[in-house]
Amino acid sequence: MSEQENSLPQAPKWTDYKLPDLLFTDAVRQLHATIGKEWDALQQSACQTAAGRALWRHVIHDPLADLLAGEKYLRSLHEKIKKDCINNASEISGVILAVRTLWVDSKLEEALHPSHGKDTQVVLLGAGMDTRAYRLGCLKECDVFEVDLPEVLQMKASLLQAAMEYTSDHQNQRIIAKSLTRVDADIKGNDWLEKLKVSGYEPEKNTVWILEGILYYLTHPQAMQVLKIIADKCKITRTTLLADFMNKPSTTLSNSLFHFYSDWPDHLLPSLGFSHVKLSQIGDPDAHFGLLHDPSNLFNRLRSLPRSIHTNPDGTPCCRLYLVTASGSPNQTLEPVDLSLNIST
Numbered sequence: 001m002s003e004q005e006n007s008l009p010q011a012p013k014w015t016d017y018k019l020p021d022l023l024f025t026d027a028v029r030q031l032h033a034t035i036g037k038e039w040d041a042l043q044q045s046a047c048q049t050a051a052g053r054a055l056w057r058h059v060i061h062d063p064l065a066d067l068l069a070g071e072k073y074l075r076s077l078h079e080k081i082k083k084d085c086i087n088n089a090s091e092i093s094g095v096i097l098a099v100r101t102l103w104v105d106s107k108l109e110e111a112l113h114p115s116h117g118k119d120t121q122v123v124l125l126g127a128g129m130d131t132r133a134y135r136l137g138c139l140k141e142c143d144v145f146e147v148d149l150p151e152v153l154q155m156k157a158s159l160l161q162a163a164m165e166y167t168s169d170h171q172n173q174r175i176i177a178k179s180l181t182r183v184d185a186d187i188k189g190n191d192w193l194e195k196l197k198v199s200g201y202e203p204e205k206n207t208v209w210i211l212e213g214i215l216y217y218l219t220h221p222q223a224m225q226v227l228k229i230i231a232d233k234c235k236i237t238r239t240t241l242l243a244d245f246m247n248k249p250s251t252t253l254s255n256s257l258f259h260f261y262s263d264w265p266d267h268l269l270p271s272l273g274f275s276h277v278k279l280s281q282i283g284d285p286d287a288h289f290g291l292l293h294d295p296s297n298l299f300n301r302l303r304s305l306p307r308s309i310h311t312n313p314d315g316t317p318c319c320r321l322y323l324v325t326a327s328g329s330p331n332q333t334l335e336p337v338d339l340s341l342n343i344s345t
């Protein structure tokens with residue numbers, strides 16, 4: 001999305017939302033029943049983010065999102081949004097997700113600009129119900145790899161298959177990317193990179209890595225290991241990372257699910273070997289998209305406080321989500337420095 005388009009979208013009619021008929025077919029109902037019964041909260045978070053994309057349809061074009069989110073998460077988020085509207089809330093539920101999605105879309109498009117070289121592959125770690133390979137024209141020359149746990153990727157394929165069988169119009173189920181490969185892997189383990197290679201990922205090729213809604217579910221050593229593996233690639237090829245980081249207070253929102261945090265990802269990533277790092281906060285000019293209509297919204301209040309401050313004037317924690325672009329290539333790579341003594345991650 002261009003700077004020009006990063007302006008006011010049309011006001012949505014939230015009450016008009018109707019669940020699509022496809023969700024009520026036996027096949028789709030059964031698949032979502034399995035998700036409800038067998039998946040843990042971490043896996044189900046993939047459906048929650050899809051629900052956000054489905055309901056923020058006035059700004060995100062993701063026609064497969066309702067199918068992948070399922071009735072439960074769609075209804076639950078829709079109820080919250082309706083309450084926010086009734087209460088004239090200064091932020092509408094799901095806005096963080098909407099901004100994050102649009103931010104990743106726009107940074108991905110920038111990273112794939114021909115001036116950065118041709119033949120770039122894109123790897124999504126913790127891809128969940130992401131459908132960028134189906135919806136973004138900028139991926140048409142790219143091999144895309146979605147990495148997630150086997151149950152999640154298998155379920156996603158089954159839901160997409162059920163949609164194919166339901167309708168004769170397969171327009172929305174067409175992959176736009178040059179190729180899409182799903183790679184079953186646990187990124188907490190040691191073999192995910194090998195599994196990617198076996199699936200066709202080429203370490204020497206320019207690569208954009210998307211880590212959206214995933215790092216904070218890992219422990220500190222696990223997240224650092226993943227980031228180091230990616231940063232190391234700067235030594236051999238042009239490498240771009242698009243990722244969101246929670247600060248420490250944000251992890252208290254769910255003590256059981258959130259672990260890794262970094263208050264200073266813009267210091268951490270150069271220490272791992274990235275040469276260019278840009279950090280944005282929700283509400284910044286490149287992370288606004290005209291979606292924060294109330295000037296006194298929470299994100300503007302947070303942005304007005306120094307990042308080192310962890311508590312708001314009213315005593316509540318300053319929960320921040322940082323959106324970070326980092327890149328590096330062999331002729332730019334900095335020697336990693338040991339900042340462990342003076343940087344708290």
Ligand SMILES: C[S@@+](CC[C@H](N)C(=O)[O-])C[C@H]1O[C@@H](n2cnc3c(N)ncnc32)[C@H](O)[C@@H]1O
Pocket residue numbers: 042043045046049050125126127128129130147148149152185186187188211212213214217
């Ligand atoms: C919050 S969802 C985000 C999904 C997607 N990136 C998005 O933004 O819609 C987190 C995803 O990470 C996946 N995930 C969590 N831990 C993982 C691990 N150790 N290895 C691979 N995937 C994992 C989950 O299965 C889930 O699909």
